[in-house]
Amino acid sequence: MSDLEKLVRRRMQEEYARGASAEEIAKVVRGIFNSIDLSGKWPEAAAVRATAERE
Numbered sequence: 146m147s148d149l150e151k152l153v154r155r156r157m158q159e160e161y162a163r164g165a166s167a168e169e170i171a172k173v174v175r176g177i178f179n180s181i182d183l184s185g186k187w188p189e190a191a192a193v194r195a196t197a198e199r200e
Contacts (some may be wrong), residue, residue, distance in 0.1 A: 153177060 153174055160170045 149181075 156173055156177065157170055160173050165173075
């Protein structure tokens with residue numbers, strides 16, 4: 146499992162534990178994917194940084 150997959154799963158579990166609706170969880174996941182720069186060498190690292198900045 147890639148770092149990106151682990152990140153998405155963790156964030157989904159966190160949101161679910163908070164009682165977020167499916168729409169809210171989908172919004173969080175979309176935010177993660179929209180923050181990824183696929184042109185770089187390490188897109189997963191960019192996703193981790195982007196998510197860490199939001200918290």
